[in-house]
Amino acid sequence: MTPDGADARARLVALLRARSILHGDFLLASGRRSPYYVDCRRTTMHAEGLALIGDLGLAAIRAAGWNALVVGGLTLGADPVAYAIARATATAPTPIHAFTVRKAAKTHGARHRIEGCFEPGATAVVVEDVVTTGASALEAAAVVRESGGTVCGVLAVVDREEGGREAIERAGFAVRSLCLLRELLDAPV
Numbered sequence: 001m002t003p004d005g006a007d008a009r010a011r012l013v014a015l016l017r018a019r020s021i022l023h024g025d026f027l028l029a030s031g032r033r034s035p036y037y038v039d040c041r042r043t044t045m046h047a048e049g050l051a052l053i054g055d056l057g058l059a060a061i062r063a064a065g066w067n068a069l070v071v072g073g074l075t076l077g078a079d080p081v082a083y084a085i086a087r088a089t090a091t092a093p094t095p096i097h098a099f100t101v102r103k104a105a106k107t108h109g110a111r112h113r114i115e116g117c118f119e120p121g122a123t124a125v126v127v128e129d130v131v132t133t134g135a136s137a138l139e140a141a142a143v144v145r146e147s148g149g150t151v152c153g154v155l156a157v158v159d160r161e162e163g164g165r166e167a168i169e170r171a172g173f174a175v176r177s178l179c180l181l182r183e184l185l186d187a188p189v
Contacts, residue, residue, distance in 0.1 A: 009178070012043075012052045016158065017184050019043045030133045030162075036185065038158050040129035044080040053081055053178070054088030057155055060176045061085070061096070061125055066152040068125040070118050072099035073140040077129035081157060085127065086117075099124070101140045113143050120148030131156040131177065134164035138171055158184065 019042040026037040043049040061068060072082040079100055086098040097117030105113040118124070126140045131154075141151045154168050159177035168175050 008052050008056055012049070012056060013179050013183055015043050015046065015049050015052070016040070016179065019046060019049070020158075021184050028132060030135070032162075038130045038160065038181065038184070040077065040157055041080070044077075044084070044129055044157060050080060050084045050087070053157060054084035054086075056178050057081060057085040057127070057157075058088040058096070060155055060178065061153075064153055064174060064176050066125050066174075067123060068096050068152055069122045070097050070099050070116075070149075071125045071127050071155075072101060072114070072116060072118065073127045074101045074136045075103065077136065078127045078140065081127040081129055081155075085125075096125075101143045114147050118144070118147065118149065122149045123152050124149050126151055126154045126173075128154065128156040130158045130160060131164035131168070131175070132160045132162050134167035134171075137164070137168055137173075141171070141173060 020039050022037040022039055026034050028034055044053060071085045072078060082098040086096055089095040099114050099116035099118035102113050105111050124144050126137050128137045131137060137154045144151050151173055153174040156177040158179055158181060159165055160181045165175045
């Protein structure tokens with residue numbers, strides 16, 4: 001069982017600091033270099049991290065007023081976030097199910113780009129582990145729309161505060177994050 005409210009958020013920040021912040025010289029997916037890397041998977045795939053993210057993510061979705069039927073995003077970073085939130089709703093009167101957006105459609109079988117519990121007409125929250133430029137979330141949102149769904153918002157575990165939130169908002173989506181990068185670093189961004 002996870003702690004409630006502020007205690008759960010403080011514990012998530014502590015886990016991210018301890019498990020997911022790497023210092024060095026890193027090339028980011030955006031092509032930029034950074035003295036730190038947020039390897040969120042080391043927290044989002046951790047047993048306690050999954051429980052915290054599920055509860056906090058669900059609380060953020062509800063506080064935003066997003067009436068989502070499904071949560072998901074671009075594989076691999078979004079997958080454990082979506083699964084954690086879906087699990088947190090297992091006993092809810094209206095559960096939220098998970099989906100995954102493939103980086104490319106399969107060339108065999110049903111040739112879907114979205115796997116899991118997504119159906120055309122579904123209202124979705126796009127989730128992300130770390131938002132830097134917003135490109136992954138925007139790609140996932142475009143696939144959801146092309147597949148007949150509606151995106152009611154984007155939820156990130158960590159906002160790197162490098163313009164991604166603003167890019168997503170310019171595209172017309174509300175954004176919520178569970179924490180900001182500055183909260184995870186010893187020095188401000």
